[in-house]
Amino acid sequence: MKYDFKAIEKKWQDIWEKTKVFEAKDDYSLPKYYALVEFPYPSSQGLHVGHPRSYTALDIISRKRRLEGYNVLYPMGWDAFGLPTENYAIKNRIHPEIVTKQNIANFKRQLKSLGFSFDWSREIDTTDPEYYKWTQWIFLKLFEKGLAYKKEMAVNWCTSCKCVLANEEVVNGVCERCSSEVVRKNKSQWMLKITEYAEKLLNDLDNVDYIERVKTQQRNWIGRSVGAQINFKTTAGDDLVVFTTRPDTLFGATYMVIAPEHPYIEKWSSLIENISEIREYQAQAARKSDFERTEIAKDKTGVCIKGVSAINPANGKEIPIFISDYVLISYGTGAIMAVPGHDTRDWEFAKKFGLPIIEVVSGGDVSKEAYTDCENGIMVNSGFLNGLTVEEAKAKIIEWLAENNIGQKKVNYKLRDWVFSRQRYWGEPIPIVICDKCGFVPVPESELPVKLPMVESYEPTETGESPLAKIESWVNTTCPKCGCPAKRETDTMPQWAGSSWYFLRFCDPHNKDEFASKKALEYWMPVDWYNGGMEHTTLHLLYSRFWHKFLYAIGLVTTPEPYAKRTSHGMILGENGEKMSKSRGNVVNPDEVVEEYGADTMRLYEMFIGDFEKAAPWSTTSIKGCKRFLDRIWALQENLVDEAGYRAEFEGAVHRTIKKVSEDIEELKFNTAIAAMMEFVNEISASGKITKDEYRTLLLLLNPFAPHITEEIWQLQNFGGMLNQASWPAYDEEKCKVQEVEIVVQINGKIKAKMMVDVNIDKDSVIKLAKQEPKIQAELDNKQVVKEIYVPGKLVNIVVR
RNA sequence: GCGGGUGUGGCGGAAUUGGCAGACGCGCCAGACUUAGGAUCUGGUGUUUUCUAACGUGCAGGUUCAAGUCCUGUCACCCGCACCA
Numbered sequence: 028m029k030y031d032f033k034a035i036e037k038k039w040q041d042i043w044e045k046t047k048v049f050e051a052k053d054d055y056s057l058p059k060y061y062a063l064v065e066f067p068y069p070s071s072q073g074l075h076v077g078h079p080r081s082y083t084a085l086d087i088i089s090r091k092r093r094l095e096g097y098n099v100l101y102p103m104g105w106d107a108f109g110l111p112t113e114n115y116a117i118k119n120r121i122h123p124e125i126v127t128k129q130n131i132a133n134f135k136r137q138l139k140s141l142g143f144s145f146d147w148s149r150e151i152d153t154t155d156p157e158y159y160k161w162t163q164w165i166f167l168k169l170f171e172k173g174l175a176y177k178k179e180m181a182v183n184w185c186t187s188c189k190c191v192l193a194n195e196e197v198v199n200g201v202c203e204r205c206s207s208e209v210v211r212k213n214k215s216q217w218m219l220k221i222t223e224y225a226e227k228l229l230n231d232l233d234n235v236d237y238i239e240r241v242k243t244q245q246r247n248w249i250g251r252s253v254g255a256q257i258n259f260k261t262t263a264g265d266d267l268v269v270f271t272t273r274p275d276t277l278f279g280a281t282y283m284v285i286a287p288e289h290p291y292i293e294k295w296s297s298l299i300e301n302i303s304e305i306r307e308y309q310a311q312a313a314r315k316s317d318f319e320r321t322e323i324a325k326d327k328t329g330v331c332i333k334g335v336s337a338i339n340p341a342n343g344k345e346i347p348i349f350i351s352d353y354v355l356i357s358y359g360t361g362a363i364m365a366v367p368g369h370d371t372r373d374w375e376f377a378k379k380f381g382l383p384i385i386e387v388v389s390g391g392d393v394s395k396e397a398y399t400d401c402e403n404g405i406m407v408n409s410g411f412l413n414g415l416t417v418e419e420a421k422a423k424i425i426e427w428l429a430e431n432n433i434g435q436k437k438v439n440y441k442l443r444d445w446v447f448s449r450q451r452y453w454g455e456p457i458p459i460v461i462c463d464k465c466g467f468v469p470v471p472e473s474e475l476p477v478k479l480p481m482v483e484s485y486e487p488t489e490t491g492e493s494p495l496a497k498i499e500s501w502v503n504t505t506c507p508k509c510g511c512p513a514k515r516e517t518d519t520m521p522q523w524a525g526s527s528w529y530f531l532r533f534c535d536p537h538n539k540d541e542f543a544s545k546k547a548l549e550y551w552m553p554v555d556w557y558n559g560g561m562e563h564t565t566l567h568l569l570y571s572r573f574w575h576k577f578l579y580a581i582g583l584v585t586t587p588e589p590y591a592k593r594t595s596h597g598m599i600l601g602e603n604g605e606k607m608s609k610s611r612g613n614v615v616n617p618d619e620v621v622e623e624y625g626a627d628t629m630r631l632y633e634m635f636i637g638d639f640e641k642a643a644p645w646s647t648t649s650i651k652g653c654k655r656f657l658d659r660i661w662a663l664q665e666n667l668v669d670e671a672g673y674r675a676e677f678e679g680a681v682h683r684t685i686k687k688v689s690e691d692i693e694e695l696k697f698n699t700a701i702a703a704m705m706e707f708v709n710e711i712s713a714s715g716k717i718t719k720d721e722y723r724t725l726l727l728l729l730n731p732f733a734p735h736i737t738e739e740i741w742q743l744q745n746f747g748g749m750l751n752q753a754s755w756p757a758y759d760e761e762k763c764k765v766q767e768v769e770i771v772v773q774i775n776g777k778i779k780a781k782m783m784v785d786v787n788i789d790k791d792s793v794i795k796l797a798k799q800e801p802k803i804q805a806e807l808d809n810k811q812v813v814k815e816i817y818v819p820g821k822l823v824n825i826v827v828r
Numbered sequence: 829g830c831g832g833g834u835g836u837g838g839c840g841g842a843a844u845u846g847g848c849a850g851a852c853g854c855g856c857c858a859g860a861c862u863u864a865g866g867a868u869c870u871g872g873u874g875u876u877u878u879c880u881a882a883c884g885u886g887c888a889g890g891u892u893c894a895a896g897u898c899c900u901g902u903c904a905c906c907c908g909c910a911c912c913a
Contacts, residue, residue, distance in 0.1 A: 272913065375911095441909090651854075658868090702841095702852035770848090
C-alpha cells in the first residue's frame, strides 16, 4: 500500500475536529499546561512558511504534554486590527471588515491543513466587538487609575500612513511598517504611563524563564541608569534641573545645554538677547526628521543663550547655557550639565565652541580627548572631593547635594510613555467622550463596546485627524456625566492594544460578564510556554507585560507575570539566504509545499532545518530527505512481525531514543530529536523486521512531529484506540547504558588504536589491554611511560618520552 | 560607539563537565533492480598523500596528556539600540 498523505491528512483532520480531542477541558482538577504562540495578523498574503515554524514547535510540546496526561490549552486567534488591512481595503475598495473576514478564512484553512492541535472552540478575533469591548474596558481601568492621559507633545508622524507611531515602531528613523519618512509633529495624544512600571518590568525579569537575549533586549530598552538630579541656579531666577550619572564630575561642569524644545526658552524670551537666533535654531531642529537628526549626529551644532547664565553649585562659578539638539527633550530633564573633560559629546561641543575643558579625574589627557573610562581615577580640581576615588566621590557629592538641598540621588529610565493614539479607522475606538464642561469623560461600562461605525470612506486625512472625525452622527453625542452635547474621541487604539491581553481571554473566551473569570485565570495562568518572534521583544512582549502587571496591581489577575517561559524562533529565509519577500522573488508558499509533500513532511522539515533559535534558509532539495524518512516509516509496516516487547539487541537503542527525543523536545532541539529517530529507523531497518512494541514506541515519539501518518499506521495496525489518547513512552535509565564500548587508545594524544571493552572495566585492566595492542606495543618500544590516563567509556591516553 | 550573537565539509547542520571533529539529512560517486530513473535499495564520500601518515572547526598566540569547547589578542559577518547625559 502506498503512503497517500493527501487522503490520510484530510481524514485525520476531520476526525480530530469531530471528536474535539484537542479542546481544553474545563476540569480544573487536572494538571494544566498552557502553551501559546503569537496569534497572527491575518494579512492578505496568507500564511508565510515562517509561521508554522513556531506553531509546529509548540504543537509538538502540546501534543507531548497531552500524551503525558496534561489538560492542555493551545489556542489560536487573530490579531486583526491594523494598517495593512486598512490600506488593502482602501486600494481595493472593500471594507476592512470584509477583508478581515476573508483573510481569516484563508489563514484558518491554511492552519488546518497543517494539522495543528489548536483548540478552535476558543478562537478569538480582536476586531470582534465582543472582544474589543474588553480591550476598551481595560483602557477605561487604566484611565481611571490615571495611567491613560492625553497630552500635547511632539510625536513621531509617519508621512505615508498619516498616523502617529510609538517610539517602538520607529526603526532607524523610518516607519516600521512602510519604511517611509517619520517626522516630528505636535499633536494631542493619548498616552499610557508604562514608565510607572519601568522598575517592575525590569526587576521581574529575574523571576521569569526567558531566553537571555530577550531579557537583555528588554533591559536595554528600559535602560535604567543611576545618578543624581541637580538644581542649577540661573540669573533668570528659575532653577535649571539636570540629570547626570556622573555627579562626581560636578566641579568640571563648565557650561550647560538645554534641548531646543525646552520650555524655559519661551519663559525667558524677554531676557534672551539673541532670541531671534535661538528661534531660528529651534525651527531648524524641528524641521529635521529623526532620520536626519541621527544621520548628522557627528557634527555638533548649537547656540549660546545670551542674557541668561547658570551657577555651578559646587564652585559658584557662572557658566553659559546653550541650546543644542544633542540634548533630547524626552530624556531626563531635557537639560544637562556639560563636563567636557569626561564626556565625549561635551568634549566635541566644547572644542567647537572654544569652551573651557577642566580635568576633574586624573589619568587621561583631556587636551586630546574626553577621559570617560575613569572608574579607577582619582578626583582633582574638585575642592572637597580631591583625592577620592570616583566611587567615593559619587557617594560624597550626593550626600553634599542632599544636605544643601541642591539635589539628590535619582534613577532614570530610557523607557518612555506609550503613545496610544492612532489617526486611522481600523482600530478600537478609544471609549472617551470630550465634554466642554467635564473634560474627558469615560463611556460608562454599560455602553461598551463603543463600536466602530460602518462607513463608506475611511481614508486617512491630510490634516492628521482620524477618519472617524468626519462622521458627525457618530462623533456628536451627549456627555455621560452632565448630559450636555459633547463629542466622542475620534482616535483609535494602536495595533498592540488587542494583543496586550489576548492570552487572558483564551482562558475564558465566551464570558459575557467579565474579560475572564477569576477561576479560569487562576487555573490557566500563567502561560507555561510562550514562543514568538524576536521582533516583538520591545513591542508586544513589553506592552503585554505592562498591561498584565497593571491588571495584577488592581487585583484582576492572579500572577505578577503573564508568561513563565519565553522562547524565540529563528526566521526561515529564502533559498538564497535572504529574507523572504515578494520583491526578492524568493517566497515559498506553504500551500504548495503541503500539496507536494504533505503537512507531516512540511512540519518535520521545518523542525529539522536547523537550530530552532537561528535563522535558516529554505531548501527545496533538503525537504526530500524528510519525505523519504516518512516513506520509510510507512514501509516499516511490511516488516512488522507479530511479536511483543523489544528485541534484546534493540532494547538499549529503544530506551536511548526515547530518552533523547524526550529531552531534546524540552530543549527545543527538534533537529537532533529527529536525527535520533532517523538513526533508530536506520538500525531497525537493517535488521529487516520490527516488533509491535518497537513500532508503537517509534510512532508515539514521532507523533508530535508528524501526527497524521502516525495516527493512520496506529489505526491500520490495530494498536488500540487513537494514538493521541495513548501515553508518552517511558525509558529506563539503566537500560540506556551500553555494555560494551569502543574506546580509543592514544599515544601522546594521537589515536593509534581502537578496542572494544566492557563499560565497567577498571583503569588498570584497560591500560593492560591497551598495551597488548600490537600497534601500541610498537609505539612503546624503547620509550618511557610518563603518564597513563583513562577516561571511562571514552579513551586511554599513554604519555611517553 | 554600546549591548547581544555567530564563524565547523560542496550545502543545512551535530558534537554533557575539555576526551574518536563532521552525528543526521541534502548533494555527489559507484553498484543492484530496471525498457527507463528526477523511484527504491546497498556501499562510499573533510583535505592532501609516497597508502603510510600528515593536516583540519575565521586568524595569531597560550594553558593542558588532550582544545571546536578554556584563556589572551585579532578579523569578518548578523541582530538590537543609538547624541540616553
